[in-house]
Amino acid sequence: MDKIYDVIIVGAGPAGLAAGLYAGRSRLSTLIVEKEKDGGQIVQTAEIDNYPGSIEGETGPSLVERFSAQAQKFGAEKIIDTVTDMELEGNPKKIIGQKETYLGKTVILAGGAMPTKIGCPGEDEFTGKGVSYCATCDAAFFEGFEVYVVGGGDAAVEEAMHLTKFARKVTVIHRRDELRAVKAIQEKAFKIENLEFMWNSVVKELSGDGLLSRMVVEDTKSGEQREILADEEDGIFGVFVFIGYKPNTGVLEGKLPLENGYVKTDDDMKTTIPGVFAAGDIRVKSLRQVVTAAADGAIAATQAGKYIENLEG
């Protein structure tokens, strides 16, 4: 592609779509490159209560639909492609996708975050074959079966409680001897009959014959390992992983200074490379929500406009 866009936005989550809206509305030629669908993480959730102006019954998809329509209305173009590399120094900057390379005077990094993995053997192989990071997607498969939840924070305990409605028994596997989840959630959880806890434990290995049916768990205190097998009748069990989120910054390693993987910016969303901005969950910040992602996107697009003005004098 020979066209040089004013702004290329990587990622069409709330941050990228808000940036697209602001950039488009400022009459900057804008391209959003997204690998799958609009909306990012938020399309996984069936309920959004805390985005200002979102009304009762608002879901992730319904909110995102309006974000997308608004960005499109102001002329932001969108392409479905996975970005695999970037050349961010100089002008124009190159965003290299699986399908094509895109050129831009400025780049807004809005790739967001995704669930952290356990990082043990078998995890990738058995994703979608017993291992899951999305309760709303996969809970129904485990109706009447046994399920393990890895984690001890709010998300893990809430999802574990949700899963007890489907599974015969849910066991939370947590590396410490007490939960990190807030007390109100814990109190509720401890009252649920088919919800159990396996303390001081970490998952070391996941395996099975096509579908997940065996795992190795290690006691963090004694170092002792033991095998957990699926009930013979069931033949399978589920492992749901909720141990936090990790920024999608693999392609940025060595290109930008990262802090625990997150991109560092100033208050104007500027990174250390002129003309390169970051917005949303991908950057170092204290609150990762839709409202702050959208705000970041708006600031980044406005600053991109200023940068182009200066560039062209």
Added chain:
Amino acid sequence: MLEVNKDTFEAEVLQAEGYVLCDFFGDGCVPCEALMPHIHRFADVYGDRMKFVSINTSKARRLAISQKVLGLPTIVLYKDGEKVKDLIKDDATPVNVEAMIQAHL
């Protein structure tokens, strides 16, 4: 695009000759909803050269498990009733699905 169910899956997919692409989705699975329109688009473009079907696993859980599908969305490509390739969850992007289709045309 044909939607199959637990009664018709065997005939429409496992007994079918040639390539069949099956979209396993489920009720309340939002990423599945987001992927579905892309699969419909591919069915329009490539439908004359490959069969496209979808199945709601919420109503066919045992069948999904028998096909080793235990996570959504999953796109499976069959040839003469045998599984040739599957794309699961994060890998089931429109780009990857189209590439898989083109590699088997």
